[in-house]
Amino acid sequence: MLxxxxxxxxxxxxxxxxxxxxxxxxxxxxxxxxxxxxxxxQDVSRAAHVADVVAAVEQLGRRRPVLVGQSPGGxxxxxxxxxxxxxxxxxxxxAGPDGTNPDIAADIGGWLDS
Numbered sequence: 001m002l003x004x005x006x007x008x009x010x011x012x013x014x015x016x017x018x019x020x021x022x023x024x025x026x027x028x029x030x031x032x033x034x035x036x037x038x039x040x041x042q043d044v045s046r047a048a049h050v051a052d053v054v055a056a057v058e059q060l061g062r063r064r065p066v067l068v069g070q071s072p073g074g075x076x077x078x079x080x081x082x083x084x085x086x087x088x089x090x091x092x093x094x095a096g097p098d099g100t101n102p103d104i105a106a107d108i109g110g111w112l113d114s
Contacts, residue, residue, distance in 0.1 A: 001027045001028075001029065001053070001056065001057065001062065001065045001066070001067050001068070002016065002017065002026065002027065002028040002029070002068050002069075002073075003028075003029065003031060003053065003067065003068065003069040003070070003073030003074070003076055003077050004028070004030075004031065004034065004035075004070060004073050005070040005071030005072055005073050005074075005094070005095075006071055006072050007034070008034060008035075008070070008071075008073070009030050009034050009035030009036070010028035010029055010030045010035050010036075011028070011035070012028075012070075013026075013028040013068075016068075025062070027056070027060060027062070027065075029052075029053070029056055031049055031052065031073065031076070032044060032048060032049060032052055046075065046076060046079060049072075049076040050076055050079045050080050053067070053076060053077070053080045054080065054083070054086065057086060057087075064085075064086065064087060064088035065087065065088060066087075066088055066089035066090070066091065067080055067081060067087055067089070067090055067091070068091040068093065069090075069091070069092060069093065069095055070093040070094055070095060071093070071094050071095050072095070073095070074092040074093060074094065074095020074096070075095055075096075075097070077090055077091075077092065077095070078090065078092060078095065078096075078097060
C-alpha cells in the first residue's frame with residue numbers, strides 16, 4: 001500500500017506502481033484532503049490518517065501489507081505499523097519519526113526487530 005506525501009495524491013506513485021505490479025498487488029490511496037478524497041475534511045489529525053489506512057487495509061481484505069510512505073505518508077505508515085498484526089513491512093521515503101528522543105532510531109529498530 002502506497003501513501004503519498006504532502007500535496008501529493010495516489011497518482012504520484014504511478015511509476016513505482018508500474019514496476020511493482022508484475023510481482024505484487026499494489027494499492028495507492030488518496031489520503032484525506034488530497035486527490036479524489038474529500039477536499040476539506042474536518043479531522044486532518046495523524047490519528048485520522050492512520051484510521052483511514054487501517055480501514056483501507058480491512059476493506060480491501062489485504063493481509064498484512066507492506067506500507068510504503070513518503071514524507072507525511074511515511075509518518076502515517078510508521079504509526080500504522082505500530083500494529084504489527086496489521087502490517088507485514090514498512091518502507092519510509094524521506095520520512096521518519098517526529099520528536100526529540102535522541103535514541104528514537106534505536107528504539108524503532110528494537111521495536112521492528114521484536
